[in-house]
Amino acid sequence: MYRIVHKETVAPQVDAMIVDAPYIARHHQAGNFVVLRIHEKGERIPLTIADSDKKEGTITLLFQKIGKTTEELGTLKAGQSIMDIAGPLGHATPIEIYGHCVLVGGGIGSATLFPILRALKARKNKITVILGARTQDLLVWEDRFREYADTVLLTTDDGSSGRKGLVTEALKEVLDSAKVKIVIAVGPIRMMQAVSEQTRPYKVRTLVSLNPVMVEGTGMCGACRVSVSGKTRFACIEGPEFDGHEVDFQELASRLGFYRSEEAQAMEAFRKKCKGKCRSKGVK
Amino acid sequence: MRARDPKIRSTDFKEVALGLTEKQAVKEARRCLQCKKPKCVAGCPVEIDIPAFISYLRDTDFSGSLRVLRKYNMLPAVCGRVCPQENQCQGSCVLQRKGSPIAIGALERFVADYEMKKGITEKAEREKPNGHRVAVIGSGPAGLTAAADLAKFGYEVTIFEALHEAGGVLVYGIPEFRLPKKIIQREIEFVKSLGVTITLNWVVGRTQTVEELFSEGYESIFIGVGAGTPQYMNIPGANLNNVYFASEFLTRVNLMKADQFPKYDTPVKKAKKVAVIGGGNVAMDAARTAQRLGAKKVYIVYRRSEAEMPARLEEIEHAQEEGIKFEFLTSPKEILGDERGYVKGLRCDRMVLCEPDASGRRRPECSGEDFVLHVDQVIMAIGQTSNPILVKSVKGLDLWGAGYIVTDNEGRTNLPGIFAGGDISTGAATVISAMGAGKRAARSIHEYIMDTSSRTSPQKALSKR
Numbered sequence: 096m097y098r099i100v101h102k103e104t105v106a107p108q109v110d111a112m113i114v115d116a117p118y119i120a121r122h123h124q125a126g127n128f129v130v131l132r133i134h135e136k137g138e139r140i141p142l143t144i145a146d147s148d149k150k151e152g153t154i155t156l157l158f159q160k161i162g163k164t165t166e167e168l169g170t171l172k173a174g175q176s177i178m179d180i181a182g183p184l185g186h187a188t189p190i191e192i193y194g195h196c197v198l199v200g201g202g203i204g205s206a207t208l209f210p211i212l213r214a215l216k217a218r219k220n221k222i223t224v225i226l227g228a229r230t231q232d233l234l235v236w237e238d239r240f241r242e243y244a245d246t247v248l249l250t251t252d253d254g255s256s257g258r259k260g261l262v263t264e265a266l267k268e269v270l271d272s273a274k275v276k277i278v279i280a281v282g283p284i285r286m287m288q289a290v291s292e293q294t295r296p297y298k299v300r301t302l303v304s305l306n307p308v309m310v311e312g313t314g315m316c317g318a319c320r321v322s323v324s325g326k327t328r329f330a331c332i333e334g335p336e337f338d339g340h341e342v343d344f345q346e347l348a349s350r351l352g353f354y355r356s357e358e359a360q361a362m363e364a365f366r367k368k369c370k371g372k373c374r375s376k377g378v379k
Numbered sequence: 380m381r382a383r384d385p386k387i388r389s390t391d392f393k394e395v396a397l398g399l400t401e402k403q404a405v406k407e408a409r410r411c412l413q414c415k416k417p418k419c420v421a422g423c424p425v426e427i428d429i430p431a432f433i434s435y436l437r438d439t440d441f442s443g444s445l446r447v448l449r450k451y452n453m454l455p456a457v458c459g460r461v462c463p464q465e466n467q468c469q470g471s472c473v474l475q476r477k478g479s480p481i482a483i484g485a486l487e488r489f490v491a492d493y494e495m496k497k498g499i500t501e502k503a504e505r506e507k508p509n510g511h512r513v514a515v516i517g518s519g520p521a522g523l524t525a526a527a528d529l530a531k532f533g534y535e536v537t538i539f540e541a542l543h544e545a546g547g548v549l550v551y552g553i554p555e556f557r558l559p560k561k562i563i564q565r566e567i568e569f570v571k572s573l574g575v576t577i578t579l580n581w582v583v584g585r586t587q588t589v590e591e592l593f594s595e596g597y598e599s600i601f602i603g604v605g606a607g608t609p610q611y612m613n614i615p616g617a618n619l620n621n622v623y624f625a626s627e628f629l630t631r632v633n634l635m636k637a638d639q640f641p642k643y644d645t646p647v648k649k650a651k652k653v654a655v656i657g658g659g660n661v662a663m664d665a666a667r668t669a670q671r672l673g674a675k676k677v678y679i680v681y682r683r684s685e686a687e688m689p690a691r692l693e694e695i696e697h698a699q700e701e702g703i704k705f706e707f708l709t710s711p712k713e714i715l716g717d718e719r720g721y722v723k724g725l726r727c728d729r730m731v732l733c734e735p736d737a738s739g740r741r742r743p744e745c746s747g748e749d750f751v752l753h754v755d756q757v758i759m760a761i762g763q764t765s766n767p768i769l770v771k772s773v774k775g776l777d778l779w780g781a782g783y784i785v786t787d788n789e790g791r792t793n794l795p796g797i798f799a800g801g802d803i804s805t806g807a808a809t810v811i812s813a814m815g816a817g818k819r820a821a822r823s824i825h826e827y828i829m830d831t832s833s834r835t836s837p838q839k840a841l842s843k844r
Contacts, residue, residue: 122586136636179579183586314768317609318627327613332768360641
């Protein structure tokens with residue numbers, strides 16, 4: 096059992112949770128994820144580790160309540176426990192002395208960029224962070240990013256914060272004005288694809304963190320397979336980060352939608368069962 | 380052995396084979412000739428004293444019989460169900476020549492189940508705790524056996540398991556209808572009763588490294604992580620929706636209980652027509668599982684002929700009885716998809732058999748004729764290979780082939796204090812051979828730790844590399 100030390104709502108439908116997991120915290124490197132199962136009837140879902148405190152022995156998980164499992168996870172409070180957490184899994188982000196790095200985050204995917212930002216900054220890289228969201232409320236951890244990044248650019252679809260528009264437009268300006276060595280993008284598939292297309296003509300190395308369906312997360316089932324450079328790769332043990340210029344995003348999007356009807360069915364059953372009561376507070 | 384009616388059993392997940400009644404078991408045991416030089420023992424990978432356990436059974440001394448079995452085999456209820464007896468003990472029985480070998484597997488199962496039915500718990504003999512600690516990585520057949528034997532020698536043993544449930548391939552791979560989960564649970568309880576601790580959700584190599592285990596005071600480590608990574612078939616369409624690896628399909632159902640979705644949260648896609656590619660036990664399991672999930676038509680697509688099929692005879696027979704359709708001499712070459720990226724068919728070549736290949740089986744070759752199986756789901760069951768997470772995390776460990784650990788027959792690796800056995804050293808094989816390897820490695824570990832003179836500190840050895 097993994098005890099929840101702290102929990103808070105950081106944006107509408109987005110919760111952050113600090114969980115006791117000393118061994119995972121000790122080995123956590125930027126880019127790693129965990130697989131968790133809430134209870135014995137639960138499914139196993141991957142979540143990127145958004146932060147860790149090696150001294151306290153805790154990890155921070157950030158999740159958007161978009162399905163039954165994340166919705167249910169959101170009902171848990173500090174003091175309660177998650178039954179199973181395994182990790183840290185996946186390759187760490189390659190942290191080197193690059194020079195100028197651009198980190199692009201979309202929606203809550205941004206939060207998972209945070210450990211990458213911190214690790215890159217520790218190697219004295221110059222970092223521009225571009226955060227994009229539909230609206231201001233969905234921009235998470237802006238203050239944390241400002242603490243480590245050299246520049247933070249915000250974009251929102253509705254112009255409620257930063258500039259109105261897409262992250263790719265802000266990215267293009269950075270690419271035009273500076274010698275960028277690497278771009279790392281985390282967020283919705285369409286956004287990661289757009290970022291990769293944006294950097295392609297500039298020939299800038301672009302890493303994207305993929306989030307395919309996973310079951311066990313340790314290379315045993317192949318649920319998470321993705322096509323990269325025409326080859327099949329397992330995101331859990333060979334990723335989750337891949338060269339954005341080589342990823343078959345269309346296939347990934349199609350595979351991610353495979354269980355959509357079951358997801359809806361599970362969500363409906365869950366909501367019916369708890370009659371609205373089990374939705375956590377602070378959610379609009 | 381008695382089995383449930385194929386029409387009924389193919390709609391649920393309850394165990395198919397019913398086992399022998401007491402009367403049948405004793406009668407069968409009395410048919411045994413009690414050979415002076417028993418060939419069955421030589422045919423058994425762990426050399427169980429088969430005539431001895433059968434001899435107790437003849438005298439209806441069931442606990443005496445079980446004592447003999449347990450001495451050689453930690454998991455008799457499992458092996459009685461999943462061993463390919465026709466190639467091992469039963470295949471070697473002198474009565475085989477007359478076409479009626481002793482049903483050794485069924486007898487083994489009877490004895491193990493009898494204990495469970497009667498609620499008798501055999502107290503295993505255990506040496507006094509010797510104060511030495513050993514870590515076992517992986518809780519499948521190899522790990523459970525090594526752990527149990529080491530505990531009996533007096534060691535303090537911890538098993539580290541990556542998944543949320545112990546049992547390895549026995550829980551995520553083999554379906555309930557072939558090996559009920561309560562049987563595995565009982566065997567695991569027995570291992571725990573010897574004082575073995577099982578730590579779940581522990582991905583050694585990631586959660587903790589082998590070096591750290593040594594520095595925490597484990598004096599030796601046994602690696603029994605199996606060969607669980609599915610082999611990929613590089614044909615067009617292999618990543619379409621509704622193409623599963625058997626590993627994923629079976630994990631969803633066996634480990635995550637997706638057949639009970641939405642009571643359990645993990646879903647699995649139920650299809651109308653399914654093609655399973657492969658001819659081993661995993662292919663049989665996947666095909667029969669698909670049928671139990673409601674498929675109207677299930678094909679096994681195998682590129683050689685029935686004679687070359689590697690699956691256990693009983694599984695092939697059971698699958699046939701349940702109406703699984705076998706397409707022999709059929710080699711898939713393309714999975715066809717619709718405009719939404721979902722499977723709509725499997726294009727296959729018809730094959731003919733030529734000269735035997737390196738494996739001794741006749742090699743299939745294209746006849747030049749192809750056809751399409753109209754299916755909406757394809758399951759690939761063409762084998763498993765080594766998982767890189769742990770083996771790559773141990774610096775200096777000698778590997779062979781696709782990442783298997785090099786060991787001698789006693790489970791020693793090239794690194795002091797590190798032992799390995801089962802599929803991770805041999806490549807995919809059987810439950811019983813993994814158990815045999817676990818047993819031999821436990822003996823080697825015992826020798827290694829006791830033989831202080833030949834022993835260098837593992838930390839020192841690791842820092843030297």
